[in-house]
Amino acid sequence: MKIVVCVKQVPDTEARIRIAPDGKSIAEGELSWIVSPYDEFAIEEALRIKEKKGGEVVLVSVGPDRAQSSLRTGLAMGADSALHLKDPLFDAADPLGTATALAAAIRPLAPDLVLAGQQGVGGDHSQVPGLLAEKLDLPQVTMAVKIEIGEGKATVEREVEGAHEVWETSLPAVLSAQKGLNEPRYASLKGIMAAKKKTIETRDAAALGLKAEDLAPRTKTVALELPPARPAVRMITGDADAQVKELLRLLHEEAKVL
Numbered sequence: 001m002k003i004v005v006c007v008k009q010v011p012d013t014e015a016r017i018r019i020a021p022d023g024k025s026i027a028e029g030e031l032s033w034i035v036s037p038y039d040e041f042a043i044e045e046a047l048r049i050k051e052k053k054g055g056e057v058v059l060v061s062v063g064p065d066r067a068q069s070s071l072r073t074g075l076a077m078g079a080d081s082a083l084h085l086k087d088p089l090f091d092a093a094d095p096l097g098t099a100t101a102l103a104a105a106i107r108p109l110a111p112d113l114v115l116a117g118q119q120g121v122g123g124d125h126s127q128v129p130g131l132l133a134e135k136l137d138l139p140q141v142t143m144a145v146k147i148e149i150g151e152g153k154a155t156v157e158r159e160v161e162g163a164h165e166v167w168e169t170s171l172p173a174v175l176s177a178q179k180g181l182n183e184p185r186y187a188s189l190k191g192i193m194a195a196k197k198k199t200i201e202t203r204d205a206a207a208l209g210l211k212a213e214d215l216a217p218r219t220k221t222v223a224l225e226l227p228p229a230r231p232a233v234r235m236i237t238g239d240a241d242a243q244v245k246e247l248l249r250l251l252h253e254e255a256k257v258l
Contacts, residue, residue, distance in 0.1 A: 001055035001149070003046040004111040005079070006102055006132070008036045009063050009070040010122035017226070024221045035070045038117025040184040041177035046115050047078045048182065049149055056080040058109060062090050062101050068200055075195035076187035087204040094217040095123075099131035101215065104208035107136060111172055113154070118143055118176040133174035140174040141167050145181050 011017065011031045018027040035043070046057045059074045059082040061067045071082040085101050093101065106114060114136070119126040133140035145164065146157035149171075156167050159178050187195070205215065234250075236243045252258040 001049060001053050001112040002109065003049060003055060003057050003113045003115060004106050004109055005039070005042050005046045005057060005059050005074070006114070006116040006128070007039045007043070007059050007061040007067075007070055007074055007082075008117070008120040008122065008128075009033050009061065009067045010036045010120055013037065013121060019224050019226065023223050025224065033066055033070065035073050036117050036120045036122065038119055038121065038177055038179070040117075041179065041181045042115040042117050043074050043077055043079065044182045044184040045144075045147055045177060046113075047185070049113070049147070050078075053149060055112070058083065058111070060102060060105055061085065062093070062098050064091065071200055072195050073187065075198045075200075076191040077185055078191060079198075081198060082200045084200050084202045085204075085208070086202055087206075089205045089210070089212055089215045092217060093215050094219045095125045095127040096131055096218055097215040099128050099135050101205070101208060101210065102128070102132050103135035104210055105203060106132075113149070113172055114138070114174045116174065116176050118178050129174055129176035136174065138172055138174050139169045140176070141169055142176045143178040144175050145178050147175060147181070 010033065011026070012034050015031050020027045043059070050057050057079040059071050059079050061071050061082070062085040064086060068084055071084060075082055083105055085105055090097070090101055114132065116129045116132070118129065129142060130140060141156040141158055143158040143160070144156045145159050148155045152171055154169050154171055154173060154175065156169065156175060158165050158167060159180070205211070236246050238246070248258065
């Protein structure tokens with residue numbers, strides 16, 4: 001099988017985010033960057049399918065020069081090759097533009113399966129997998145927590161609110177990974193050394209046959225702001241009866257929820 005995995009590079013989930021002076025982006029100067037955790041589930045699942053079925057795993061990422069470090073992470077885990085989509089036009093793209101670029105790169109590869117994380121923890125749009133499936137004219141199943149590959153089909157257990165559903169889809173298809181699908185492996189020293197020799201091909205918009213109008217954003221970021229600081233915790237003293245009375249008073253008079 002040929003499996004393509006979409007990889008997004010995001011700020012470290014433990015990093016402190018600051019708003020850039022323009023008020024519309026984040027300050028990147030002191031940030032460290034990682035593979036989006038949901039995409040790690042997708043990479044791991046691709047590797048497990050490859051180990052069972054044979055084939056190859058190709059990583060595709062849209063981003064600036066630094067995105068290559070995340071592709072190297074995936075290659076060190078065991079992926080075979082990677083494709084880096086880099087162009088100033090991509091930097092300004094919204095989720096639709098990103099999906100357009102990914103589709104243009106993936107379509108000629110004719111994969112049997114396309115995997116992605118259910119969302120990138122940077123923007124948290126949760127839109128790219130669905131838009132990509134539409135652009136590629138492929139079926140999709142989202143929020144996958146279990147994937148079984150058969151002959152020309154996949155059976156996918158997906159998470160919904162309060163329950164799980166089981167879907168069957170023909171292949172090729174686009175599947176997006178949810179937490180719980182697997183436990184991503186750590187790259188071994190051997191894998192890290194091997195990754196240095198693996199190919200990362202770079203393509204710009206022109207190489208993909210895309211023009212500025214194909215990638216023009218349909219959405220605009222007006223402003224970013226950090227969430228408000230949480231108020232200090234208030235401790236209620238006294239015995240149980242006194243605490244209950246005081247809590248009810250606070251809920252009624254200050255929180256005004258009763």
